[in-house]
Amino acid sequence: MSLLFKNAKQLVVEIDEFINTVEEGxxxxxxxxxxxxxxxxxxxxxxxxxxxxLEAAADRLQRKIDDEFYRHSLLPQNINDIESMLDRMDELIDIAKDNLYQFEIELPFFPDSIREDYIRLTNNSVEAALCVIPAVRTFFNEPVQVRNMLSKVYFYEKETDKISRSIKRKLFHDMPELDLAHKIHLRYFALHIESISDKAEKLADVLSLMALKLNI
Amino acid sequence: MIILLFLSSGLFLGWSLGANDAANIFGTAVGSRMVKFKTAAIIGSIFVILGAVVQGAGASETLGKLGSMQSLAAAFTVALAASLTVLWMTRLKLPVSTSQAIVGSIIGWNYYTNNPTDIGVLTQIVSTWISGPILGGIFAVGLFMLLQLATKKVKLHLLYKDALLRLSLLVIGAFGAYSLGANNIANVMGVFTHAVHFNSIDFGWFVISSKQQLFFIGGIAIGIGIITYSKHVMETVGKTLMPLTPEAALIVVLSQALVLFIFSSKSLSNAFVSIGLPSIPLVPVSSSQIVIGAIIGIGLYKGGREIKFNILGSISLGWIATPIAAGILCFFMLFFVNNVFKQDVVGMEVHQVLITDNQTPKTNSSLVYDTIVLQMQTNSGQVTAEHFQAEKLPQIIESKRDIHLWYVALLFISFISIIVLVIIFSNKQKRWQSQISYLKKQHLNELNDLQNSIEESTIKDKNPDKELNIYQKEFGDREMLQFHIDEQNRRFLQLLSLDFPTMTENEKRLAALLRLKLSSKEIASILNIPTKSLEMSLNNLCEKLKVPDNIGLSDFLVKKYKL
Structure with missing residues (x-):
């Protein structure tokens, strides 16, 4: 009996650690x-x-969690859904790392007139991800509440889309001093930053369905 | 050794009970991989044996009231008829229960030996067949409501809940196995209790009676059934036939265990009597049918949309068809055992009475007829044993036997017609179900196609890499076009740079396009800018090139730079 709870306790700690790592990332x-x-x-x-x-730590933890789940056949009814949810969380930190590296490699130049827009875009996109992470925690403790927590994620995702569109419009319509390559380069970075909120939205969709399944 | 040979039919019945009914207890837990089969089999076997030995007496006494077999051959035949009926009906995929088969067999024996069937006991038994599933349903609804309330109140991490659920499945599974052993051991060994007598074993602080030893052997047979053959059944039940969530399975198993316990606990029945309530009939009931009752109960509580009500029809059919089939089979088998193997199927007590009364040794087969006639006449008060006339005996026996055979034939024909009707109906239903599933599949495929097309379009919109590729392709085309324009206007651009050194690259590009006499729309599309932005750029260019008001910008460029 204590072994049953010991496995569960260990896995609870690991899952918490994984979620913390992604959030920090x-x-x-x-x-x-x-x-x-x-x-x-x-x-x-x-x-x-x-x-x-952080990305390496998240990968290591995810592998460990997968291993524990299958070895002790824990939550056999929900294991596939939980795996897919953890995968999507891992994608969140993966894409955050890739995007940051794009900045480091490509060194995009942001004119002053558009820098503020990019700051707003970053804040909103990351806010969507930061709103979905508590929902993941709640899924494990109180699945009924998950759906109520996801409305913020969808809100920030839409806001991010709007800001991204306005940046693209500004780049191509109102900044003739930039050449096309530069415009496209900057647009590419708007897409990169926006991808964080897109991933958060996908995770929210998965969570919403999983919570629904558990509550039936 | 001979006793074991005679017990073999009961042991076979026990084995098949273990193989099939253990799935009702651990099916979902094993099928859903919440509990390992090895653990389930060990716990199931131990608790079935415990239940049989500790609490198996109650239900077997009720069966004894229905028909008490003193002869080993009779008990063997009755158990064999029941087990063959179970086997045959299972192969025909008809609903069957060992409880109903054994009751049918006992009635068949009563009929063959002309023992009066106690209608009161029979009514009691049949009423529990009906009340068992109903009670199972009521318990399931109550427990389900309690579980829902507890889930709302107690907030546990999913993994702790999972661990708790596993533990509960094991504990309640053990209780289910105990109740199954206590209640259903009567089906397996109940008919042998009056025919087999072992010496009691005294351990000092407790004594194991002959009945308990018999039940222990029966429990072992059930345990072997669980260990050797129930894995496949459990996996099938857990994954396909009864795909319940582990929580629902817990409720179903607990309801089933409670019902089986109630119908086998003497102490509970006595407690009821002590507080002025009627006693509980201690009767073997079908665990499968209680499970179905519990599932239907939960289904009804949830709204009743997913319930297959035709299963209730199958259960009711089982209540009628199984005892009739077992009874008929038992009758013929007793006839065969009695006349071919010359075995006593009536019982030693009656046998001895007849010998003293007639003072002539008789064969076993003729003793049966003697018994039938003597008992009938004695019961009706027409004649006594002393007035028995030897010369009238063959005629009476002949006529009674003909009547019995007619009854049996009629019953047999009606039973066969019921089976045929069921098979026809189930075939029709299968056809309907296959048509419905085909339509469902088609509809699902259409939905999947639709979903895929939506997803593809979403991916196209959302995937930055793909979008970038499209833009890169577009960008590549534009670059090519720009390259051609630059190539054609190289000289013009050089001159323009000399004349107007402050001109930007974009302005030069615009001037080159204007010199080609392209329209504003065409230029805007090439530069990928709106026409309004183009107009502003053109005004700026006009000012920079100091174009006179009476001439257009493109004409100015063409005239100034005639190359």
């Missing part, structure tokens, strides 16, 4: 982008190192 991404936009190169380099470490 998303926050590091946000700070990293802001550092880049403010031209704080050293801080940005720190964030790159941090996100690298």
């Amino acid at each position: 998303v926050l590091v991404f946000k700070q990293g982008v802001l550092n880049y936009l403010d031209n704080e190169k050293e801080l940005f380099a720190d964030k790159i190192t941090n996100i690298d470490r």
